[in-house]
Amino acid sequence: MAGIYIHIPFCKQACHYCDFHFSTSLKNKDAFLLALQKEIVLQKDYLSNPIIKAEEPIEINTIYFGGGTPSILSQKELMNIFDSLHQHYTISGDAEITLEANPDDLTIAKIKELKNTPVNRLSIGIQSFYDEDLKMMNRAHNSKEALRVVKDSQDKGFENITIDLIYGIPTLSTKNWKQNLQTAFELNVKHISAYCLTIEPKTTLAHLVKEGKINNVDEQKSAEHFEIMLAEMRKNNFEQYEISNFCKDNCYSKHNSNYWLKKNYLGLGPSAHSYNGTSRQWNIANNALYIRSFEKDFDAGKQSRFEEETLTTSQQYNEYILTTLRTMWGTDLKYIENVFGNDYLSSCLIEADKYILLGDIRKENDKLFLNDKGKLIADKIASDLFVVD
Ligand SMILES: C[S@@+](CC[C@H](N)C(=O)[O-])C[C@H]1O[C@@H](n2cnc3c(N)ncnc32)[C@H](O)[C@@H]1O
Ligand code: SF4
Structure with missing residues (x-):
């Protein structure tokens, strides 16, 4: 899918x-x-x-x-x-x-x-x-x-x-x-x-x-x-x-x-982003350059149509937090443990704890969910849960 x-x-x-x-x-x-x-x-x-x-x-x-x-x-x-x-x-x-x-x-x-x-x-x-x-x-x-x-x-x-x-x-x-x-x-x-x-x-x-x-x-x-x-x-x-x-x-x-459920997607057209499980790439956000890049005489060496990056583990983890915390499906602690490892899980739990005490986040069945109060500051909470390399 x-x-x-x-x-x-x-x-x-x-x-x-x-x-x-x-x-x-x-x-x-x-x-x-x-x-x-x-x-x-x-x-x-x-x-x-x-x-x-x-x-x-x-x-x-x-x-x-x-x-x-x-x-x-x-x-x-x-x-x-x-x-x-x-x-x-x-x-x-x-x-x-x-x-x-x-x-x-x-x-x-x-x-x-x-x-x-x-x-x-x-x-x-x-x-x-x-x-x-x-x-x-x-x-x-x-x-x-x-x-x-x-x-x-x-x-x-x-x-x-x-x-x-x-x-x-x-x-x-x-x-x-x-x-x-x-x-x-x-x-x-x-x-x-x-x-x-x-x-x-x-x-x-x-x-x-x-x-x-x-x-x-x-x-x-x-x-x-x-x-x-x-x-x-x-x-x-x-x-x-x-x-x-x-x-x-x-x-x-x-x-x-x-x-949000981390399925793969292909983005076509200027500025569109794509993700296939291993690489993330995004097309140039410029109509003329996007068009030129498909013209026969275009010097591909000088101007690439898209940029690509392979995400580090921390970037993948941060993205997982950012997308899942905003959803009703929540952030799965078991998934963090299995995919990113114990260090990421402990860091997540330490940062989440203060928001759990404040009533912004609740922990249920090994998942973190935002309460209504937390939804108002969702971006702040997510960035506090991020790991910086
Ligand atoms: C980029 S638009 C594309 C859809 C379509 N062109 C339109 O305007 O209805 C997608 C949606 O993003 C929302 N949006 C775009 N910029 C926004 C902003 N600065 N603040 C809040 N909502 C924004 C608008 O609700 C818009 O319908
Ligand atoms: S400028 Fe275009 S894309 Fe942006 S909100 Fe207006 S109609 Fe939609």
């Missing part, structure tokens, strides 16, 4: 808070799609771990189109990608195939087009149902569209829909955050990803805050939004299976769960 992530590095408009890799110029789109086709072929053996060479081909059980804005792709462009994937990979008949879609792209015609592709899960970037928040963040859609697109996608047959929301936005009052959650529940989606607004360096939002044009994120308000979210999600039978991810009726994101 493994996943494929495909990064579509284009957006029509730059959101003020975003530091993901994308370009607002679409002039390279066709060249990117050609390069992607080449990468699909070139990377076909990456998931077959060179050490544990599998006899059966690795089955792909999730495909995830992320961005950027994958919903800018036409049905034909998507189908060309699926054709190549089917030609070179073994894709499970019931694979979860997710596409991130921006509300302004989701006209009825577009939803129908998407329904004619193998995409069976839509991840819609709503962020907020209030115009003042959407304007402040420079989103390309308005609140009316945010409401319409979920219903239209359901009407046209998409049953598996997840929406993204952001809390802690300076313009978002606590009352409106509660209402955003309520609206999400009423829309009857089975999965919600909710992120705390992060002011990333070098983004427009960071400049606006520096110039005093927008208030900074208020940590106390963000914590209050987080607590409200936990309570409301519980009331509405949503399970928090990762700090920012909630689902109902077992509609977990299979793709993201694969990351």
Whole structure:
């Protein structure tokens, strides 16, 4: 079992808070799609771990189109990608195939087009149902569209829909955050990803805050939004299976769960990351260089398409802590003992102890889990548990 992530590095408009890799110029789109086709072929053996060479081909059980804005792709462009994937990979008949879609792209015609592709899960970037928040963040859609697109996608047959929301936005009052959650529940989606607004360096939002044009994120308000979210999600039978991810009726994101459960994945497209059990590699986050690297006359000696690293034991251990502690499956102490050894286990237990005493972490059946209080400072706890070489 493994996943494929495909990064579509284009957006029509730059959101003020975003530091993901994308370009607002679409002039390279066709060249990117050609390069992607080449990468699909070139990377076909990456998931077959060179050490544990599998006899059966690795089955792909999730495909995830992320961005950027994958919903800018036409049905034909998507189908060309699926054709190549089917030609070179073994894709499970019931694979979860997710596409991130921006509300302004989701006209009825577009939803129908998407329904004619193998995409069976839509991840819609709503962020907020209030115009003042959407304007402040420079989103390309308005609140009316945010409401319409979920219903239209359901009407046209998409049953598996997840929406993204952001809390802690300076313009978002606590009352409106509660209402955003309520609206999400009423829309009857089975999965919600909710992120705390992060002011990333070098983004427009960071400049606006520096110039005093927008208030900074208020940590106390963000914590209050987080607590409200936990309570409301519980009331509405949503399970928090990762700090920012909630689902109902077992509609977990299979793709993201694969990351957290340390399954292998192949990332295609600029900035995409891959992991096959032994090596981690990431593609260059530059559209022109990514495209050039697949051109015939490119001097590969001068510019590599991707960087690669083999993780040290401590790096592997730190990554294990960072990903598992945030999930409802917890951090498995037996796994740490078996895979990393006794020194790592003792270091983990010593560091975890103080948080156990404070009530931020609980230990159950040889596993560590974050309590609600601990979830608020998850990154701090994880970094305290890290081992530094
Ligand atoms: C990179 S976007 C790609 C999806 C799609 N282009 C969209 O905007 O809906 C994935 C999600 O990350 C979240 N996100 C990105 N930057 C963020 C930030 N600085 N703070 C909080 N959430 C952020 C947003 O909720 C967004 O929907
Ligand atoms: S949040 Fe989404 S639409 Fe906005 S710039 Fe980032 S990737 Fe593009």
